Amino acid sequence: MRITLSYATSSDGYLDDCSNERLILSTPEDWQAVYRLRTEQDAILIGAETLRRDNPSLKLVPVRVVISRTGNLDPKARFFTVGDARRIVFTETPAPHLEQVAEVIVCEDITARRVVTELERRGINRLLVEGGAKTLQLFLDEGLADVVRHAVNPAIRIGEGGYAPFNFDPPQDATIEHETLGGMEVTTTTLHPDTSATDIALLQAAIDESRKCTPDAGSYCVGAVIVTANGERFAGYTHETSPTHHAEQEALKKAVEAHAELRGATIYASMEPCTERKSEPKSCTRLILEHGLKKVVFACYEPSKFVRCEGACTLRQAGVEVRVYPDLADKVLQINSHHWK
Numbered sequence: 001m002r003i004t005l006s007y008a009t010s011s012d013g014y015l016d017d018c019s020n021e022r023l024i025l026s027t028p029e030d031w032q033a034v035y036r037l038r039t040e041q042d043a044i045l046i047g048a049e050t051l052r053r054d055n056p057s058l059k060l061v062p063v064r065v066v067i068s069r070t071g072n073l074d075p076k077a078r079f080f081t082v083g084d085a086r087r088i089v090f091t092e093t094p095a096p097h098l099e100q101v102a103e104v105i106v107c108e109d110i111t112a113r114r115v116v117t118e119l120e121r122r123g124i125n126r127l128l129v130e131g132g133a134k135t136l137q138l139f140l141d142e143g144l145a146d147v148v149r150h151a152v153n154p155a156i157r158i159g160e161g162g163y164a165p166f167n168f169d170p171p172q173d174a175t176i177e178h179e180t181l182g183g184m185e186v187t188t189t190t191l192h193p194d195t196s197a198t199d200i201a202l203l204q205a206a207i208d209e210s211r212k213c214t215p216d217a218g219s220y221c222v223g224a225v226i227v228t229a230n231g232e233r234f235a236g237y238t239h240e241t242s243p244t245h246h247a248e249q250e251a252l253k254k255a256v257e258a259h260a261e262l263r264g265a266t267i268y269a270s271m272e273p274c275t276e277r278k279s280e281p282k283s284c285t286r287l288i289l290e291h292g293l294k295k296v297v298f299a300c301y302e303p304s305k306f307v308r309c310e311g312a313c314t315l316r317q318a319g320v321e322v323r324v325y326p327d328l329a330d331k332v333l334q335i336n337s338h339h340w341k
Helices: 028-039 048-054 112-121 133-141 196-210 247-257 284-290 311-317 326-335
Strands: 002-010 014-016 043-047 063-067 086-091 103-106 126-129 147-153 163-165 175-181 184-190 223-227 233-237 266-271 295-300 321-324
Touching: 002 028, 002 133, 028 147, 028 175, 028 184, 043 048, 043 133, 048 063, 063 112, 086 112, 112 133, 112 311, 126 133, 196 223, 196 233, 196 247, 196 266, 196 295, 196 326, 223 247, 233 247, 247 266, 247 284, 266 326, 284 311, 295 311, 295 326, 311 321
Parallel strands: 002 126, 002 147, 043 063, 043 126, 063 086, 086 103, 266 295, 295 321
Antiparallel strands: 002 014, 014 163, 147 184, 175 184, 223 233, 223 266
16 A cells, blocks of 8 residues: 655644634645645545544545544544545444444554555555544554655744644655645655555566466465565465465575575565464464565455455564555456355
8 A cells, every 4th residue: 555644734833723713724726736636545544633623524535534543423524424435434442323424443453554454455555644643643653654745834833732743754765855835835755665566567477476376275376476685586376386385485485495685575475475374383474574574565465264364464563564456456366266156
C-alpha cells in the first residue's frame, strides 16, 4: 500500500484552535490541490476526534475509514450519511449502532500495521491519512508513511490554547519539495520512493514461478523470487525440491547454497508468507526474519482456508518493509482455483 499523510497547520504548528467553530486553515488554491490528491486515492482515513470536531463528508474518495477505539461515533454524522462511499470503522469495542452504516472491524489493539493489513485485504492500494494528530503520529511511529504533505498558513497564528500541535521532522535522506499555493506554504516529503514498477515486474516473475507447481489439496501454488542487495536473483516454487517446502524456502535454500548475502535482500512472493506450519519447524515469515531480509513484496493475502495467516503484520511489527499489490491477487487466486472448485 502507498500511504500519504496530509495535514494543514497554522504558522505556529497547530492543527486547530479550541473554539466551537471549525477553523479553515487552507486557502481555496490549497483545497483544490487536496481535492485532486483525494481523487487519486482508494481510501481516506481520519481519527474519531476529527470526525467529531469537523463532521466532514470526505467526498471524492470511494472508501472512507475512521479509527475510534471506543466506537463512540454518531451514525448520523456526515461521514456516514453523505454520498454512497463505502465506510469502514476500526474500533477496539463492539459498535452495533454503527453496523447499519459501516463495516465495523473490531481489533484487540488498533495499530497502523493492523489497519493497513485489513485495508489491503479489502483491495485498497492507495491510502490518504488526514489526521488528527494522534492518527498522523500513529502512522509515523510505525514507519508506515510514504509521503507527508504539510501545508502551512503563515497568515494564521493560534498561540497558547491551540488544539493538537503537530511537528514532523523529516529524516536526512528524505526527498523534500516546496511550493506556494494561494499563500499556503506546502512541503511534500517523500520518505519512501515509489518502487511499484519494479515490484510489479518481479511479482509477475514470482507468479510465473507459481505456475510450475503441481496443484495439491494441502497447499497453495506459490512462487518466490529473491533479489539480494548486490543484484543476485534466486527463484523457487512450492514443492520444487521437497514435498514440505514452500516457495520462499526453495528460493532461500538456493541463495544459502550459493553463499549469497541475504541481509538487506528483498523477496517477492505471489502469496503472503506463512506464519504457521505443521510440516516444517519454522514458518516462512520466521525464516525471512532470521535471514535478515529487509523487504517483502506479495500480491495476495493468504486465504483463511488452512490457518489464519499473519505474515504481513508480523513482518511489519519486526520492522520489515512490506508492500502488497492487491490488483494482482486475482491472478494468484486463479492459479489456486483448484481449492475452490
